[in-house]
Amino acid sequence: MNIRIPMTTAGILLAVATLPAAHAEDGYDAPSDWPSPMAEHLLAMALFDRLEYTLPDEGEKALAWDFKAWYGGDINRVYLKSEGDNVQGDGEDAEFESLELLYSRLIDDFWELQGGIGYQGGVFSDDHAERAYGVMGLQGVMPYGIETDLALQVSDEGDVSASVEGEYSLHLTQRLYLQPRTEIAVAASEVEEFGVGKGLNSVRVGLRLGYEVTRRFAPYVGAYWEKQYGDTADISRADGDATEDTGVVAGVRMWF
Amino acid sequence: MPRSGVIHHPLSRRQILKGGAALGLGSAAALSMRPSWADPWGQTSVYAKGAEEGPEVSLAIRREALPIDGQSARPLTINGTSPGPLIRLREGQDAVLKVTNLLDEPTSIHWHGLILPPGMDGVPGVSFPGIEPGETFTYRFPVRQNGTYWYHSHSGLQEQLGHAGPLIIDAAKREPFRFDREHVLLLTDWTFEDPMSVFRNLKTAEGYYNFQERTIADFFADMRQNGFTATAEMRGMWAKMRMSSRDIADVTSSTYTYLLNGQSPEENWTALFKSGERIRLRVINGSAMSYFDVRIPGLKMTVVAADGQPVQPVPVDEFRIAVAETYDVLVAPEDNTAYTIFAETMDRSGYARATLAQREGMVAEIPERRIIADRGMEAMGAHGMQGMDHGDMQDMNGAGSDDMAHGDMQEMNGAGSNGTDHSSMASMNHAGMQGMASEQQSMNDNGMLPAGAAQPGSRFGQAGIGIDPQARRTLVYRDLKAFTPWPDRREPGREMELHLTGNMERYMWSFDGKKFSEVTGPIHFEKDERLRLILVNDTMMEHPIHLHGMWMELENGQGELIPRKHTLNVKPGERVSALITADAEGSWAFHCHLLYHMDAGMFRVVKVA
Numbered sequence: 001m002n003i004r005i006p007m008t009t010a011g012i013l014l015a016v017a018t019l020p021a022a023h024a025e026d027g028y029d030a031p032s033d034w035p036s037p038m039a040e041h042l043l044a045m046a047l048f049d050r051l052e053y054t055l056p057d058e059g060e061k062a063l064a065w066d067f068k069a070w071y072g073g074d075i076n077r078v079y080l081k082s083e084g085d086n087v088q089g090d091g092e093d094a095e096f097e098s099l100e101l102l103y104s105r106l107i108d109d110f111w112e113l114q115g116g117i118g119y120q121g122g123v124f125s126d127d128h129a130e131r132a133y134g135v136m137g138l139q140g141v142m143p144y145g146i147e148t149d150l151a152l153q154v155s156d157e158g159d160v161s162a163s164v165e166g167e168y169s170l171h172l173t174q175r176l177y178l179q180p181r182t183e184i185a186v187a188a189s190e191v192e193e194f195g196v197g198k199g200l201n202s203v204r205v206g207l208r209l210g211y212e213v214t215r216r217f218a219p220y221v222g223a224y225w226e227k228q229y230g231d232t233a234d235i236s237r238a239d240g241d242a243t244e245d246t247g248v249v250a251g252v253r254m255w256f
Numbered sequence: 257m258p259r260s261g262v263i264h265h266p267l268s269r270r271q272i273l274k275g276g277a278a279l280g281l282g283s284a285a286a287l288s289m290r291p292s293w294a295d296p297w298g299q300t301s302v303y304a305k306g307a308e309e310g311p312e313v314s315l316a317i318r319r320e321a322l323p324i325d326g327q328s329a330r331p332l333t334i335n336g337t338s339p340g341p342l343i344r345l346r347e348g349q350d351a352v353l354k355v356t357n358l359l360d361e362p363t364s365i366h367w368h369g370l371i372l373p374p375g376m377d378g379v380p381g382v383s384f385p386g387i388e389p390g391e392t393f394t395y396r397f398p399v400r401q402n403g404t405y406w407y408h409s410h411s412g413l414q415e416q417l418g419h420a421g422p423l424i425i426d427a428a429k430r431e432p433f434r435f436d437r438e439h440v441l442l443l444t445d446w447t448f449e450d451p452m453s454v455f456r457n458l459k460t461a462e463g464y465y466n467f468q469e470r471t472i473a474d475f476f477a478d479m480r481q482n483g484f485t486a487t488a489e490m491r492g493m494w495a496k497m498r499m500s501s502r503d504i505a506d507v508t509s510s511t512y513t514y515l516l517n518g519q520s521p522e523e524n525w526t527a528l529f530k531s532g533e534r535i536r537l538r539v540i541n542g543s544a545m546s547y548f549d550v551r552i553p554g555l556k557m558t559v560v561a562a563d564g565q566p567v568q569p570v571p572v573d574e575f576r577i578a579v580a581e582t583y584d585v586l587v588a589p590e591d592n593t594a595y596t597i598f599a600e601t602m603d604r605s606g607y608a609r610a611t612l613a614q615r616e617g618m619v620a621e622i623p624e625r626r627i628i629a630d631r632g633m634e635a636m637g638a639h640g641m642q643g644m645d646h647g648d649m650q651d652m653n654g655a656g657s658d659d660m661a662h663g664d665m666q667e668m669n670g671a672g673s674n675g676t677d678h679s680s681m682a683s684m685n686h687a688g689m690q691g692m693a694s695e696q697q698s699m700n701d702n703g704m705l706p707a708g709a710a711q712p713g714s715r716f717g718q719a720g721i722g723i724d725p726q727a728r729r730t731l732v733y734r735d736l737k738a739f740t741p742w743p744d745r746r747e748p749g750r751e752m753e754l755h756l757t758g759n760m761e762r763y764m765w766s767f768d769g770k771k772f773s774e775v776t777g778p779i780h781f782e783k784d785e786r787l788r789l790i791l792v793n794d795t796m797m798e799h800p801i802h803l804h805g806m807w808m809e810l811e812n813g814q815g816e817l818i819p820r821k822h823t824l825n826v827k828p829g830e831r832v833s834a835l836i837t838a839d840a841e842g843s844w845a846f847h848c849h850l851l852y853h854m855d856a857g858m859f860r861v862v863k864v865a
Contacts, residue, residue: 030382031385034381034384034385035362035380035385035386036381037379037381037382037410037772037845037861038381038772038855039855041452041455041459043459045456074764106762109761110761141498141761143495143496143498144495145495171470174469174471215457215461215464255460255461
């Protein structure tokens with residue numbers, strides 16, 4: 001594990017360093033001081049897929065985010081991904097469920113293989129337990145247009161966990177869309193500090209109704225149901241927390 | 257000439273422009289809302305209006321404030337207007353075109369469709385290094401052809417900013433048709449967005465500009481028409497491929513204002529004529545991304561030239577003009593009648609419009625736009641299903657019901673009613689059975705089709721998506737017949753096949769699956785060889801493929817009268833071929849003329865040596 005993080009980091013640095021040089025010579029006899037007839041463009045994008053206020057039936061209100069940004073070309077990209085929330089009124093600072101720096105490579109028309117390092121813990125303070133992890137993932141679009149994010153994490157303690165997220169958009173009108181969403185988490189070992197049990201941890205299913213004011217800005221409302229299973233549920237019960245919850249959300253999807 | 261009696265402005269716009277420049281104003285933006293050649297009285301061959309007449313022409317490129325559709329904009333201008341001036345040359349001249357770059361970035365001008373020495377072709381990095389800021393580059397070349405052409409920047413995305421204009425070459429000998437007056441109709445698509453931002457939107461968010469996607473309502477409408485099973489299967493197939501059957505145009509009217517001679521539909525540019533005149537319309541699609549369907553309700557148009565080259569007259573009601581193509585049509589308008597020149601975009605999201613009338617201020621009705629068509633299975637068959645065997649293809653065609661009639665099929669393709677290719681079913685089968693169809697063709701000893709024969713898998717009998725051949729007589733590629741056979745009568749010595757490829761999700765476009773940045777060498781043509789270039793469109797978009805420096809003789813089945821073109825529209829799933837005489841030594845650009853497709857990698861260099 002200890003060797004993994006520096007290696008991945010080195011991989012990312014190497015990728016970034018080689019990106020602008022990803023110019024093939026076309027081999028025709030243009031003098032070397034002539035420009036390439038077609039420039040390669042490196043682009044960047046930052047997306048808040050969810051930036052929402054959550055009102056659960058049982059748990060505490062929270063401000064939650066699901067953020068993704070990338071920089072790069074068509075094949076090689078660097079990603080920064082983060083999910084987390086700030087539970088309101090608990091006197092604690094916001095928490096990163098995940099903050100990941102990934103190298104991403106397009107391996108198929110619709111799929112990117114991603115790998116890098118992650119952090120879980122407090123955003124600014126020591127209010128929350130912290131850990132670092134290595135992550136491998138597959139991000140893309142399944143047949144029928146289901147946006148998918150699969151990830152396998154190995155923590156600095158050697159704990160292995162995995163998650164899968166799926167999202168689908170259904171056009172009701174040109175701007176109004178309905179978006180079912182699901183998130184499933186599993187773990188190979190128990191990590192009580194993080195409320196993680198062995199086996200199936202939790203399932204979360206949500207439905208959002210959004211309106212694209214512009215393609216870049218879409219406010220939405222939604223509802224969700226989530227349930228914890230097995231050891232994970234036991235840990236929650238021991239802490240006096242609910243193991244099943246429903247709630248409503250209101251938020252905005254936006255990108256820059 | 258009926259033109260002679262007309263005295264127009266005492267001082268032409270061009271003279272005003274020149275005066276402005278002389279007074280040190282630098283730009284005549286405020287004075288010039290449209291290029292001076294776009295005079296309502298048009299042009300006659302003896303009296304060119306507001307044109308930059310050759311053989312010597314000076315052009316200055318600037319970026320300046322100039323209103324477009326009444327809104328403030330900053331297009332690239334050429335001698336103070338955007339689109340740029342009409343350049344008028346004469347066949348047999350030695351043209352001297354001096355281009356001065358007054359921008360703060362490099363620029364260039366490519367003379368689209370002209371046969372000229374490789375160093376004069378104007379593609380930075382292929383023909384020359386480009387024109388640096390403050391620099392003047394002098395293009396010199398003998399003019400060896402005549403007809404309707406155009407010119408545009410070949411640097412980055414500059415073309416999107418209005419860096420384009422018409423280029424007309426008067427014939428040395430009399431042309432095979434007569435007319436009294438001519439008008440240039442230059443179609444362009446303008447966006448108030450930064451072109452780089454358009455490119456980024458295409459790259460980062462699929463369908464960004466498409467506000468005609470299928471919705472749940474379309475599903476129910478189709479279900480009522482075709483039944484649940486057929487509809488669900490059809491939609492399922494598209495969904496499975498992660499594609500949209502409404503992906504007709506990448507960039508739409510949600511950002512574009514479509515201009516005709518620099519004027520928006522509301523501004524309504526007017527082309528005037530006098531009683532009894534026969535008018536030649538030189539139609540140029542100088543758009544970055546937009547295909548147009550052009551018609552003049554109430555008026556038959558006779559197509560007399562395609563891509564600047566004379567063709568045998570074809571009377572039509574409508575013609576589709578791919579990006580970068582030009583068509584010359586003759587019309588004979590009636591007295592005291594106003595006509596709308598209506599250029600509807602292929603995705604039906606917008607239109608460009610002008611009026612043809614005897615007086616300014618006269619208008620005619622603007623036709624209703626058609627509704628966007630869904631792509632049918634000819635596009636689907638092309639994409640990702642090449643490995644599919646014949647039997648599967650048939651199942652797909654039948655969409656689950658064996659007794660499905662031809663008409664039902666059409667409706668599935670055409671989202672209910674309008675805009676369907678009538679014969680798409682037939683051609684689809686055709687495309688799916690290339691191996692079989694070719695057996696019916698006679699072949700040469702070397703196993704190749706004879707020169708001029710249409711490739712199996714071509715759909716030259718169809719205008720394409722969204723055209724209902726029953727509604728009106730629409731020009732199709734099969735109609736195009738050269739006026740006389742082109743000089744090189746040799747059979748092709750070899751065939752070269754190139755696939756048009758793409759990844760819609762990432763907006764990557766390429767030839768043979770490789771973007772320009774990924775290829776390792778140019779495409780080689782043997783000097784003076786006669787070769788057949790076969791283009792196979794594996795994508796579900798149309799691509800206007802443009803070869804610089806040499807003609808492509810489109811093998812549309814017209815034998816020795818195949819037409820020659822500089823830009824070939826290849827429809828989704830189609831397989832077409834062209835004969836090329838590789839007589840132009842040097843390096844030449846070869847690319848898709850959709851600007852953002854080219855910039856995304858659909859570009860190659862052809863080396864003739």
